[in-house]
Amino acid sequence: MRKNLKLLLLAVFIGVASCSFTTKEFNDPNKDKVLIDLITYVLEKGHYSPADINDEFSKHVYDNFITGLDPLKRYFLASDIEEFQQYELLIDDQIKEKDLSFFNLVYERFQKRMEDVKLMYPKVLETPFDYSADESINVDYDNIPYVKDREELMERWRKQLKFSTISSYYDAVEEEKTKRETEEGYEPKNDAELEAKARETTHTSLEEYFEFTDDLERKDYFSIFLTTIVEEFDPHTNYFAPPDRDRFDLRMSGRLEGIGARLQKKNDYIKVVEVISGGPVWRGEHLEVGDLILKVKQEEEDEPVSIVGMRVDDAVKLIKGPKGTKVTLTVKRVDGSIEEETITRDVVELEETYAKSTLIEEEGKSFGLINLPQFYFNMEDYKERNAASDVKQEILRLKEEGMEGLVLDLRGNGGGSLRTAVDIAGLFIEEGPVVQVASSGSRKEVLKDKDSEIVWDGPLVILVNELSASASEILAAAMQDYKRGIVIGSKQTYGKGTVQNVLDLNEWMRSNNFGDLGALKITTQKFYRVNGGSTQLEGVKSDVIMPDQYSYIDVGERDYENPLPYDKIEAADYDVWDGYVDFDASIEKSKERLAKSEQLQLIDENARYIKMRRDEMEVPLNFDAYVADIEKRKEETKKFDKLEEYDNQLSFRSLPSEIQLMKQDTTLREKRKRWHKNLAKDIYVEEAINVLRDLRINNIKAGKVADMKN
Structure with missing residues (x-):
């Protein structure tokens, strides 16, 4: 399995590409097929040492795409993998023919399995875990098998959730000991209350995770598939969907044009999680960490646009903009009050x-x-x-x-x-x-x-x-x-x-x-x-x-x-x-x-x-x-x-x-x-x-x- 370190080492050598458009025509009306055709053409013409797109290439794409979607083997069943395996040595042919059958099958099955799990994990977390049971979890996910059926999947999730919860339970027990010893008049909590609180923490974490995945669209998963294909040429060849390209440019330059705040989606709201020192928000004291942005209004627009429920990438597109332009944000403060803040965008240096x-x-x-x-x-x-x-x-x-x-x-x-x-x-x-x-x-x-x-x-x-x-x-x-x-x-x-x-x-x-x-x-x-x-x-x-x-x-x-x-x-x-x-x-x-x-x-x-x-x-x-x-x-x-x-x-x-x-x-x-x-x-x-x-x-x-x- 590829190392996750590649995510920490995206800052690599950059040169300015001098290539112009090619004489080859890409006329397929399906954007995904055009991307497959275009990317493989560019790789063939421009890569230092182009890989042979053959059966071995196909096998690696097959393994890495499935592993990338389900690294902990807690979604796909063994029967799914058996069905997928018909494509193990065919992906190279499908790439050449712009056939998306493998991607479509895996993507649709993954969506179904995720929906199944969304119904499954709350049931597991309804019941207190038995921490007296003599059991353990194997975290060597590369080598554990896929589960055979939903019953085994439920058991895998039970252990995984117990694994996630036991650390919170331990922390709660230790904190309780300290409070009993140091806080006069403290009303102690029993083990059952501490265990319930630990399960609630795990439940909240899973809710936030699935809230994030709910925002992902088919195009996001197709970008993952494209990246899996191009990385078979070498570890540092990557596909950047448009938002990823913007983030890469930011990492390379250390600067952006915007308001100077880091944002995150939280329960359908866009939340300020950091104010960047020296940026417009910081200089004007417009926002604070914890503020929620409800609406965005551009200079030239009469009506603000609600961003409640919007993907964070789409919200950021509305909020950021060229130096010197203004944006008006409708903000819900930490104390519950709602105000409007007009911010002049500027260059923000990290x-x-x-x-x-x-x-x-x-x-x-x-x-x-x-x-x-x-x-x-x-x-x-x-x-x-x-x-x-x-x-x-x-x-x-x-x-x-x-x-x-x-x-x-x-x-x-x-x-x-x-x-x-x-x-x-x-x-x-x-x-x-x-x-x-x-x-x-x-x-x-x-x-x-x-x-x-x-x-x-x-x-x-x-x-x-x-x-x-x-x-x-x-x-x-x-x-x-x-x-x-x-x-x-x-x-x-x-x-x-x-x-x-x-x-x-x-x-x-x-x-x-x-x-x-x-x-x-x-x-x-x-x-x-x-x-x-x-x-x-x-x-x-x-x-x-x-x-x-x-x-x-x-x-x-x-x-x-x-x-x-x-x-x-x-x-x-x-x-x-x-x-x-x-x-x-x-x-x-x-x-x-x-x-x-x-x-x-x-x-x-x-x-x-x-x-x-x-x-x-x-x-x-x-x-x-x-x-x-x-x-x-x-x-x-x-x-x-x-x-x-x-x-x-x-x-x-x-x-x-x-x-x-x-x-x-x-x-x-x-x-x-x-x-x-x-x-x-x-x-x-x-x-x-x-x-x-x-x-x-x-x-x-x-x-x-x-x-x-x-």
């Missing part, structure tokens, strides 16, 4: 997307740390704001504060714009190649830094982990190959060495009577290090390896079913940076320090423990056994509490420009306070600073660089 920096002070020395969550850029105007220009600005600000060494933190950075990765590398080297990009047909391009300016010529450390992918790997690999910086972190990074372009499917149509067809993110190239090696599957191997919580968990590209293979090409022509006196010696010193670190040994032990617990597939549903298991875990993990107590003795402070912003933005101040608190417990940052202290710059080399600038 602060957590962008680069941020801090100054680290230790023993009279100052070091800088820049955290880069992703390689973002404005898809309409690269020059407006991007990761490279922001990192450059942060470096200049840190230099003004006397920075003597720099840590670039790419941990958890899943990638983004290829161009920004090249531009950031150029901040640390003179002219030279940064990455090699190969297209199908053995065509190769070397992307270079053509600017001789070096913004930072001092000591540099790059922090990575298993979730550092794509553009992160390009940058880390280039700094490693040039010996410009020392890479510290996991044994290897994620291992994604492919480049994607987003193609607007509407541009491939001579005429389009179907509305927005969405977009296709398609793998068009592979990238290679300047030394000729690929990061595909192999990732970037750290110069200094430090264990972390992911060390023994399958999270990399190599853990997908169908990644593109690893290979090599010729090295580019580049000169290793000779600005350090003791580059290799600093790496060895770091390894010696870490070998003695009790904290790292404990981190490694904790990672092994996490792996062991994740592999346990049988969970007790007897309350005494459940409690005993929790107590056992608490005892086993007590020694890991020291990980949270760690203090690296480093001092962190925000830069003057940010301190000014904090005077107006208390949310930003709180975010930075928490960030600095977490950094103070971070042994990886501590070792990065140790390495920066060890790295000595060749003053003659630095002098040459300064002369070149002048």
Whole structure:
């Protein structure tokens, strides 16, 4: 089964597609059939390594679509699967013939089974669970069989719901103990009341889940089917239905035009769940978390439109809009009052997307740390704001504060714009190649830094982990190959060495009577290090390896079913940076320090423990056994509490420009306070600073660089 991690790594390389409409005609009046035909045509013409649409391809689509719809095997019956299997090796033929029989059968059956379950789960939750029964649940869903009939399905749901409820019941029992001990005059609740409350919590959760699924339409499930098909070409080729494309653009740029509030559907109402700091709503204090939006009125309209009961995606379309335009919302406040709020839409920037920096002070020395969550850029105007220009600005600000060494933190950075990765590398080297990009047909391009300016010529450390992918790997690999910086972190990074372009499917149509067809993110190239090696599957191997919580968990590209293979090409022509006196010696010193670190040994032990617990597939549903298991875990993990107590003795402070912003933005101040608190417990940052202290710059080399600038 494909890894869910792909959802956390959608921020991948983007290029601007130069393709125009094709000469092929797509004349079928059925939009779904046109999409199938168009997408497979585009994949055949544009994918770096097009897959053969054959019986094996068919089998994978069959397995992954059914598993994607029913991963816990709590809807389909064994008889359904038996009926579906007639199509197991026919989907490839159906794709070519634009035959939707398989999709239609599975979709319609899934809708029926969901309706059956909607009647089933409330009956299960009417009756108290017997927590004295000696039973357990197997959560190895990949390997459990489908149930034979409705009776077995009811039993599976009973266990699943008991599994969902037992944790709430445990929490309620523990909370009750605390209240009895600490609250004077407290009226205690008995076990039956606590159990009933726990079942009610589960019931509410299921109601909300089915409220969400009720909003899904056939086209939403067909989008899932299309994505299942295209992902058989490789894990990073995806179909984006129109709303998904908008969300992807937002993730890539970190900005949108709208009111600056996150919304969620709750019991037919659109509810404000977050006000984005700095946005129009925040600036004007128009809305608060918990407010319900009842109606939306545009500037040019006389009558407002009710959005009660509307899909959240459709409501958002009405609420968001171009910068400078106004929208009037009818709002039901938390206190029940109803008011109208007129909001002028504006550009909303998601602060957590962008680069941020801090100054680290230790023993009279100052070091800088820049955290880069992703390689973002404005898809309409690269020059407006991007990761490279922001990192450059942060470096200049840190230099003004006397920075003597720099840590670039790419941990958890899943990638983004290829161009920004090249531009950031150029901040640390003179002219030279940064990455090699190969297209199908053995065509190769070397992307270079053509600017001789070096913004930072001092000591540099790059922090990575298993979730550092794509553009992160390009940058880390280039700094490693040039010996410009020392890479510290996991044994290897994620291992994604492919480049994607987003193609607007509407541009491939001579005429389009179907509305927005969405977009296709398609793998068009592979990238290679300047030394000729690929990061595909192999990732970037750290110069200094430090264990972390992911060390023994399958999270990399190599853990997908169908990644593109690893290979090599010729090295580019580049000169290793000779600005350090003791580059290799600093790496060895770091390894010696870490070998003695009790904290790292404990981190490694904790990672092994996490792996062991994740592999346990049988969970007790007897309350005494459940409690005993929790107590056992608490005892086993007590020694890991020291990980949270760690203090690296480093001092962190925000830069003057940010301190000014904090005077107006208390949310930003709180975010930075928490960030600095977490950094103070971070042994990886501590070792990065140790390495920066060890790295000595060749003053003659630095002098040459300064002369070149002048």
